[in-house]
Amino acid sequence: MELSFLSSLVVENASKVVLVVLDGLGDLPGPEGKTALEAAATPNLDRLAEEGVCGFHDPVAPGITPGSGPAHIALFGYDPLRFTIGRGVLDTAGTAFEFAAGDLAARINFATIGPDGRIRDRRAGRIADAEGLRVTERLARAIRDIDGVRVLFQHVKEYRAAAVFRGAELEAGLKDSDPQKEGLPPLPVEPAAAEPSPRALRAARLANALIERARTVLADEPAANFVMLRGFDLYVPLPNFCELYRWRAAAVAAYPMYKGVARLAGMRVVEEGQSTLEQEVALVERELPRTDFLFLHVKKTDSAGEDGNFAAKVKVIEEFDRLVPRLVALRPEVLCVTGDHSTPCAMRSHSFHPVPLLIRGQNVRRDAARAFHESACLGGGLGRIRASELMALLLAHAGRLAKFGA
Amino acid sequence: MELSFLSSLVVENASKVVLVVLDGLGDLPGPEGKTALEAAATPNLDRLAEEGVCGFHDPVAPGITPGSGPAHIALFGYDPLRFTIGRGVLDTAGTAFEFAAGDLAARINFATIGPDGRIRDRRAGRIADAEGLRVTERLARAIRDIDGVRVLFQHVKEYRAAAVFRGAELEAGLKDSDPQKEGLPPLPVEPAAAEPSPRALRAARLANALIERARTVLADEPAANFVMLRGFDLYVPLPNFCELYRWRAAAVAAYPMYKGVARLAGMRVVEEGQSTLEQEVALVERELPRTDFLFLHVKKTDSAGEDGNFAAKVKVIEEFDRLVPRLVALRPEVLCVTGDHSTPCAMRSHSFHPVPLLIRGQNVRRDAARAFHESACLGGGLGRIRASELMALLLAHAGRLAKFGA
Numbered sequence: 001m002e003l004s005f006l007s008s009l010v011v012e013n014a015s016k017v018v019l020v021v022l023d024g025l026g027d028l029p030g031p032e033g034k035t036a037l038e039a040a041a042t043p044n045l046d047r048l049a050e051e052g053v054c055g056f057h058d059p060v061a062p063g064i065t066p067g068s069g070p071a072h073i074a075l076f077g078y079d080p081l082r083f084t085i086g087r088g089v090l091d092t093a094g095t096a097f098e099f100a101a102g103d104l105a106a107r108i109n110f111a112t113i114g115p116d117g118r119i120r121d122r123r124a125g126r127i128a129d130a131e132g133l134r135v136t137e138r139l140a141r142a143i144r145d146i147d148g149v150r151v152l153f154q155h156v157k158e159y160r161a162a163a164v165f166r167g168a169e170l171e172a173g174l175k176d177s178d179p180q181k182e183g184l185p186p187l188p189v190e191p192a193a194a195e196p197s198p199r200a201l202r203a204a205r206l207a208n209a210l211i212e213r214a215r216t217v218l219a220d221e222p223a224a225n226f227v228m229l230r231g232f233d234l235y236v237p238l239p240n241f242c243e244l245y246r247w248r249a250a251a252v253a254a255y256p257m258y259k260g261v262a263r264l265a266g267m268r269v270v271e272e273g274q275s276t277l278e279q280e281v282a283l284v285e286r287e288l289p290r291t292d293f294l295f296l297h298v299k300k301t302d303s304a305g306e307d308g309n310f311a312a313k314v315k316v317i318e319e320f321d322r323l324v325p326r327l328v329a330l331r332p333e334v335l336c337v338t339g340d341h342s343t344p345c346a347m348r349s350h351s352f353h354p355v356p357l358l359i360r361g362q363n364v365r366r367d368a369a370r371a372f373h374e375s376a377c378l379g380g381g382l383g384r385i386r387a388s389e390l391m392a393l394l395l396a397h398a399g400r401l402a403k404f405g406a
Numbered sequence: 407m408e409l410s411f412l413s414s415l416v417v418e419n420a421s422k423v424v425l426v427v428l429d430g431l432g433d434l435p436g437p438e439g440k441t442a443l444e445a446a447a448t449p450n451l452d453r454l455a456e457e458g459v460c461g462f463h464d465p466v467a468p469g470i471t472p473g474s475g476p477a478h479i480a481l482f483g484y485d486p487l488r489f490t491i492g493r494g495v496l497d498t499a500g501t502a503f504e505f506a507a508g509d510l511a512a513r514i515n516f517a518t519i520g521p522d523g524r525i526r527d528r529r530a531g532r533i534a535d536a537e538g539l540r541v542t543e544r545l546a547r548a549i550r551d552i553d554g555v556r557v558l559f560q561h562v563k564e565y566r567a568a569a570v571f572r573g574a575e576l577e578a579g580l581k582d583s584d585p586q587k588e589g590l591p592p593l594p595v596e597p598a599a600a601e602p603s604p605r606a607l608r609a610a611r612l613a614n615a616l617i618e619r620a621r622t623v624l625a626d627e628p629a630a631n632f633v634m635l636r637g638f639d640l641y642v643p644l645p646n647f648c649e650l651y652r653w654r655a656a657a658v659a660a661y662p663m664y665k666g667v668a669r670l671a672g673m674r675v676v677e678e679g680q681s682t683l684e685q686e687v688a689l690v691e692r693e694l695p696r697t698d699f700l701f702l703h704v705k706k707t708d709s710a711g712e713d714g715n716f717a718a719k720v721k722v723i724e725e726f727d728r729l730v731p732r733l734v735a736l737r738p739e740v741l742c743v744t745g746d747h748s749t750p751c752a753m754r755s756h757s758f759h760p761v762p763l764l765i766r767g768q769n770v771r772r773d774a775a776r777a778f779h780e781s782a783c784l785g786g787g788l789g790r791i792r793a794s795e796l797m798a799l800l801l802a803h804a805g806r807l808a809k810f811g812a
Binding site: 028029056060061062063064065066067068069070080081084085086087090231344346347349350351352353354374375378379383384 | 415790811
């Protein structure tokens with residue numbers, strides 16, 4: 001379904017929609033044959049399932065294991081194969097950096113290079129945030145353009161930063177300069193294609209020139225005396241989420257990448273030093289009165305899955321469940337709980353398995369699901385949808401979609 | 407999902423995938439309200455269902471009854487609406503004939519024409535294979551080109567053969583010359599379009615010239631003294647299955663058409679005089695060590711359905727079930743059992759009904775299905791997918807797909 005079609009049906013009303021994404025929620029049966037969601041005691045989620053309608057979504061398509069970027073892009077209603085956002089843009093979008101259409105972004109790793117021209121430390125001794133920020137600002141003061149092209153720098157975290165080329169028509173198909181192993185010299189940035197376009201060739205020249213300039217600027221640094229560039233990525237703006245759906249949208253997330261993807265979509269990102277789940281829910285309580293759509297991202301279900309820590313995943317789910325009544329008390333017209341993808345503890349990685357999905361709100365056609373977990377969702381009324389189809393369902397349950405045709 | 411996208415995610419590993427297609431497997435309830443799959447005693451398939459994940463596929467789309475060509479094209483991961491292969495190419499692909507891109511193929515029916523110019527026998531007295539081969543070779547020796555365009559002949563079976571025009575830019579939208587009824591004169595080959603392209607007009611002229619030349623060559627034949635052309639079809643090569651998925655693929659099938667579609671996809675076709683199901687399974691045992699993906703085609707479920715012979719369909723399913731332990735003993739990482747379409751005994755024809763599907767292998771999210779048949783698959787974890795989505799699932803369960811995006 002084209003976004004323009006969906007957008008053409010949108011009507012405004014006073015309803016509120018809360019979308020909770022428990023990152024990596026989907027699971028495979030672990031100890032005692034249960035998934036984390038099945039093993040967790042979740043009386044409040046189960047009540048939502050009983051009052052609502054359940055099912056599954058495939059983040060991208062059956063069989064496809066998504067990264068967090070494509071998975072969220074899809075949940076927000078965009079075709080994740082059409083709107084691809086690489087790590088270079090995604091990481092940087094998590095900061096306050098403002099991208100412009102056509103920006104070519106690269107991730108910077110500050111590194112230590114020896115007088116022999118070999119990489120001694122690929123992370124510059126894992127310098128702290130303050131130190132990373134200082135050397136990034138040093139680069140920003142010294143290098144404002146290369147070969148007439150504007151260059152912007154943004155510190156991300158510790159030894160990580162980003163470089164952005166602006167205002168030139170460049171291509172992103174470039175190889176990383178990181179040799180991946182210490183004791184080796186850095187690689188030149190080269191176009192990935194066998195027969196590169198002039199735009200890719202120019203981008204490679206700019207990147208190599210940047211590396212050389214940075215080396216001169218940082219020559220007297222004890223640790224971060226070199227930059228490696230990787231993850232070259234062209235910024236293509238997403239159609240604005242607030243304009244598409246004619247509402248105010250806000251995001252509450254503890255991790256920069258998820259703030260980033262919400263910001264790229266045009267949501268207002270609630271910037272606080274929040275870290276606990278309880279603090280996130282408190283922000284939802286504070287922000288919902290001044291927004292129509294609220295995206296709440298919970299990270300630690302995924303972290304536990306990546307660690308293969310079944311007990312921890314159960315614990316995060318139970319912790320969230322105890323907070324569910326506070327979300328229900330806000331009386332949003334639509335409350336949706338799902339994940340962005342599965343991260344089975346047994347696999348310790350993202351996976352392709354469909355993700356449990358629950359929608360509770362006005363005009364739901366209730367189904368037989370009496371609990372919220374993989375087995376119960378199998379008989380759910382939503383069946384198995386694509387993540388990118390979710391937005392239409394949320395809008396519909398919020399009464400925000402007009403009839404199509406006469 | 408574009409094939410190029412899926413292909414871009416493929417990684418190689420040592421896993422093995424076996425895809426069993428029980429032709430026309432899906433059914434409607436027959437005697438005692440059960441489908442053939444429900445009535446059959448299938449303890450081994452049921453165990454696979456219990457250990458695996460079940461569901462349905464629509465071969466092309468809900469409501470669409472597919473021929474064997476599109477159904478297999480879709481199971482192999484191609485969009486059956488984009489990659490259309492007509493009967494002319496499909497029949498001939500089942501022989502050893504090697505197509506080249508741009509070939510225009512037509513099916514030949516040898517016929518008997520009277521001195522009055524009317525068709526006396528549309529099948530030339532159903533001449534046997536040896537006789538069909540002899541007259542085909544006679545044509546091949548006498549007619550090597552027409553109007554500067556190369557012509558190739560291939561015997562298929564009994565009174566059926568194929569003619570292929572090579573090296574000219576022709577179009578396939580041509581009407582058959584078969585009048586469909588004996589006692590009528592043959593029809594001229596004409597473009598199907600009201601305003602035909604020059605390429606279609608030229609193809610029609612070539613086809614009519616071929617018919618005339620063949621009439622002269624075969625004038626002294628007692629039975630096969632005429633050819634009728636039908637099923638004009640342009641050969642468009644499929645993207646190579648082995649290159650797309652970066653593995654070795656082989657096909658075991660008893661019937662030429664299924665060998666043909668596998669060959670068109672670029673699979674290695676195991677050429678043996680196999681005929682029984684047991685012999686086919688023995689070939690799987692022999693070939694799996696030297697292949698990564700093995701397609702096993704079982705024809706007789708469909709034949710029984712086409713005959714409306716419920717008992718025979720049950721018997722074939724039970725015969726296959728007894729061989730399942732031999733497939734399991736090969737320990738493929740992924741074992742998938744399904745059909746290419748439904749052939750309900752009650753309808754005696756292909757139908758549009760969704761086809762039962764089962765995947766057993768590593769990282770399956772087991773579901774509640776404890777048997778393999780239409781009713782049990784309804785609650786299955788795979789839900790209802792398109793056949794063309796199956797390959798991504800098989801690759802995913804085989805650990806052969808990398809994560810998409812960051």
